[in-house]
Amino acid sequence: MSGYGRGRRWAVLAALVAGLCALPAVVAALPADDADVPATALRDAVLASAGVGFSGYAVSAGGLTLPVSDQLPAVADLLSDRVQLRVWWRGEDEHRVDVVTAAGETGVHVDPAGTWTWEFESATAERTGPAPLALPAPPDLVPAALGRRLLSEAADDELSRIGARRVAGRDALGLRLVPAAPAASVARVDVWADAATGLPLAVQVVADGASVPALDTRFLDLDPTPPPAAVVAFTPPDGARVRPGRDAGGLLAEADRRLTAVPLPAELAGLPRRTLAGAPSSVGVYGRGVTLLAVAPVPARLARGLQAAVRASPDALVDRRGVRLAAGPLGLMLVERPGRGTYVLTGTVTLDALAEAAGQVPGGAP
């Protein structure tokens, strides 16, 4: 009798544990409702979602080991680590994105007149004005913003539908972008957009030849209602150190004055030259969509630092054209022109395309 009762009790326990263990798998296997939406229509819905207000919690996992981590630690961390983001979005020029860490937080509060960046650990609030170009910041990793940016210049024939899945408990329609340019180092970009609002809920960027995404960012929670303005706004608290942030606009103007403009060709590695608002005139930008290449002359001091950082990597390729390195889909090449300074070529193009472009810039070895 006792043995029977004992067996029954352990059976109850086994059933309880089995049920609990199966629960996550059952929730994950809940089917998503797909909708018969063509790829181009889905892209248009994504691009039209810029005005949708929402709040949510997202996680971004980056696998880009940038060789310039000494100069740009914040950018390198953002693209190489797992980053947890709390997002309140009222619009492109009014949102708040907090990078949440176990013991602290960095909050980026964007308003039409500029950006407050709050860092809890140092109790510092930095104010920067609006700039046409800026380094990657936490808001750039929000799936909604990143998905719209990556699809903004996608051509119709580069897009296809890839079914549907559940993201953040919502039905998300899949859209795949495969760049057409032969120089592209991005194999594909998968965007999962909310069926109801068009908001991108998850984005995966996979580099050419890679099996895991170089960047994977997704919402875990999403509330598609606009958050109150009071949550997004920021006023430095008492006792905080308040200081002006780095003036990106001034830096760009300074770069424009100091760098010597070099006549760059109209096409590099098969990519046509384009204009980019805010870029200094000495910097050449080529390509479209997710296949972009930038060419810039760099001052000797910066060039030496970059050379050292790139050459220190065991993956660096060195030949007569220069030294080049790939970090996921991001390529970087330094081309020394005897007596005429150094070029840096960087972008989402293959190392072969970088080498080809290096031979086409004025003064580069053919």
Add this chain to the structure above:
Amino acid sequence: MIGTELRKTFGRPRTWVTIAVLNALPVLVAVLLRLTDLAPRPGEGPPFLSAVLTNGALFPLAALAIVLPLFLPIAVAVVSGDAVAGEAQAGTLRYLLARPVGRTRLLVAKLVAVMAFVLVTVVVVALVGYAVGSVLFEARPAAGTSVSGTSLTTEELAGRTLLAIGYVAVSMLGVAAFGLFFSTLTDSPLAAALGALAVLVTSSLLFTLDAASPIAPYLPTRYWLAFVDLFRDPVLWRDVVRGLALQGVYVGVLLTAAWANFTTKDVTS
């Protein structure tokens, strides 16, 4: 029976010695900070410790963060591991069960006593932390700053500190449940406590491994530090809720396992 177990737990000098030893570390840290004025650099060391030099009112939280990773779980593992195995080792379990009470009730009474120990310990650490913080540092109880950079009123800060104390206490329930379960498996309190600690060390180690990320949400220590989320603005409930639910699952499963094992166990000592 619960009253008897509570009296037994809090009547033992070693319970209070454990609590005193547990408070020694935060007090030592506070004295060293006061003497050297060398707070950990922002982002390093236990949460809230870097902010203590400017606001002593935050020291209860820093004190909890100091004891949370190791000292507190060790104390809970020792006390819970002793719950049943200690009686068996001392030869008193037989006599305890000779009374007309069910074994299930005894198990529940033991768990309640361990839970009371956890709660008293956490509250004492917070109170000693507040006293030490107020005496050694400049306390600014008028207002505080949330992790998100917004101002918190005294009431908000006090309310969130109380929630944090409650959350840390609940976080220890998983350890207590492991200790209690192992305590029904063996007659050695040391083996039961070490078993519970082995689970915690394994959990803490796996949590740092990327390869273990698929199972990370189910590790018993995964959400321990989520009490920091109570000081964000708005409060980030996500991990707090998950932490509470996870501890509930561990307590439920392990208590069921302890019950399944203990109710028909041959008690010879």
